[in-house]
Amino acid sequence: MPIFKATKCPSDDLSLSNCAIVSPKDFTKDVKHVVIHTGPGRKYIFTIRVDNSIKQGYVGFNLPQRKWAVLSINQEIDVEPFRFEAQRQYLSSITIEADFLQKKNTTTDPYDTEKMALEFVMCFPNMAFTVGQELAFSFRDKKMLSLTIKEVEAIDINAVQAGMPAKPLKVECGQIMPNTFVLFEKAENSSLNLIGKAKAKMQHQSIINPDWDFQKMGIGGLDNEFNAIFRRAFASRVFPPEITEQLGVRHCKGILLFGPPGTGKTLMARQIGTMLNAREPIIVNGPQILDKYVGESEANVRKLFAPAEEEEKRMGPNSGLHIIILDEIDAICKARGSVAGASGVHDTVVNQLLSKIDGVDQLNNILVIGMTNRKDMIDDALLRPGRLEVQMEIGLPAEDGRVQILKIHTAKMRENDKLAADVDLFELAQITKNFSGAEIEGLVRAATSTALNRLVKASSKVEVDPNAIEKIKISREDFLNAFQNDIKPAFGMAEEQFERYVANGIINWGEPVRSILEDGDLLISQGKAGESGGLVTALLAGPPNSGKTALAARIAMSSDFPFLKFCSPEDMIGFMDTAKCQMIKKVFDDAYRSQLSVIVVDNVERLLDYGPIGPRYSNLVLQALLVLLKKEPPKGRRLLVLATTSRKDVLGELEMLSAFQTVLQVSNISTSEQLLSVLEYLDAFSSKDLDFISRKTDKKRMWIGIKKLLGLIDMAKQTEEAYRIPKFLSKLEEEGGLEMS
Incomplete structure (x- = not known):
């Protein structure tokens, strides 16, 4: 083991480096640290710096270093190169006790610990530090500080490589890194004025901690x-x-x-x-x-x-x-x-x-x-x-994510026993389909407002129940009220629009309707399973007023998919072709953000601006629809597209039928039995009147859409009772729905 002699640092600048200064003739360039033996069981690790001003065979130490290692000038010491163990080498955190270097020369000026920590890491990159080590530190031309290493923690590199949580390891010595967490403490009885977040003992993480607690971070579902x-x-x-x-x-x-x-x-x-x-x-x-x-x-x-x-x-x-x-x-x-x-x-x-x-x-x-x-x-x-x-x-949260978000935003309520026992967060997570995190937070706020409102007395002046704090409980009814009346998801179901189309229900007047509804159930199952892909498309084709839109809406609503949306020409009146394409694309883009989605593309020929005179149509919209009807949704997403048309022949000429995986033919009412099924379902006429209508329409040719038939029935109801049935039959004949001859 080589024998060296201890000496002073050659200059103040080298002293402030807090390295052991050696001659370039004594150590090769790959040696970064040395271990110094001063006696039996007494060894100290230093980072070295090479300088030509040091004689060969000597090692220069500053005053704090000599004090820590109990060294005297010209004392003989054993010095040998040192390398750290890889798994305990790199420090995740270091705690330092600080005081003025000269006790007679103090100040009450504040020392910002955050800036001190940044300066410390910059001044001593890759330097070795040992618990108990003393060093000098000059911070931005202020009074010189004396620092003592109190505690160091190393990151477990082996755990990181294995994908395990990187918990800090208690060590005696290690190397500082650029992201090492530096913490300063004031020495006992010191007049040093420390400020900032890096002051005093506090809980901290290692350099990067993959074992995060998402709920404490206030984020759920991600x-x-x-x-x-x-x-x-x-x-x-x-x-x-x-x-x-x-x-x-x-x-x-x-x-x-x-x-x-x-x-x-x-x-x-x-x-x-x-x-x-x-x-x-x-x-x-x-x-x-x-x-x-x-x-x-x-x-x-x-x-x-x-x-x-x-x-x-x-x-x-x-x-x-x-x-x-x-x-x-x-x-x-x-x-x-x-x-x-x-x-x-x-x-x-x-x-x-x-x-x-x-x-x-x-x-x-x-x-x-x-x-x-x-x-x-x-x-x-x-x-x-x-x-x-x-x-x-960052998409819409799934059900388990919504549970996490609800737990985060109701945590204070649960801690203070302000959440009623009947509130089931899992139930709320189930009904809040397609709610974003912000909308769930809004739901909790709205429920809280509803509960608070119960304790407000609105008389000549607004008064609050004095026992409100003890009485208030956020109940299940408050959440349901907020869900039904206050907060609606931006990417949720267009309930009002769908309910408008099926306001009178679906009248199952015969085999054609039953067949369409059965095929609709198969489409829903296919859309959920998605074995052949995430996209299912179907076209409901039939004559005008045959109930295609209502059937499509009924199939969509019975799917129980969280995202239902109409893409209808009535929403695009006056739009230029480019604006119409952007609107249609937005509907599809919104659908891709939900796990399960249904889009009803209503009245396709109207979307295409088709006119029989000319003829003319929008090729730009046509190409956009062709692309979107064949575009697979993102991985893990399912999309069911139901389109309706009264001009199947036109779509055939435009080569659009191939964009649909299946075509369902919607029929008009064509027999007396089907007509009577509708009249009996609506209870529109008396039994005697129904018998008369049955005799008059028996074995007669008929072809009328359900929508037009409902209009005729409403008209007949407004007629005087004596003329009601003749009026109904005459209108049925005029509208082409019945051949009386």
């Missing part, structure tokens, strides 16, 4: 999304820079969270920033970037990356992680060339953002998290690997 983001974006950051450099790993620098409004994108991004032991996240809304002055928008983008650039130049691969969160990123990153006008501001902002994330002088210490409801509007260059490469859809 477990799989969090795990996928961790695997893609953060797993490589657990390992120290030298390992990732050896593997040639480039960290993920961008995440895009997209999905419907209210599903938790912004909340997830904020929690990602706070759960990591990284620099304080920079959070900015996309429109805040834009500025009316030329060049200011691009300058605002550069300002976001300035702290990361400065630290990257100073520390290189040892720089900590800087998180930039861009909400509503579609406002500034629209596809280049898509925005009208000559200024081109949006294009230059996109160019500036691309150059910062993945340009010539690309940064490796950043993570950009973008959020949008409109992924289709974002420039394609931002979505390629190396930029916003992790693209995660």
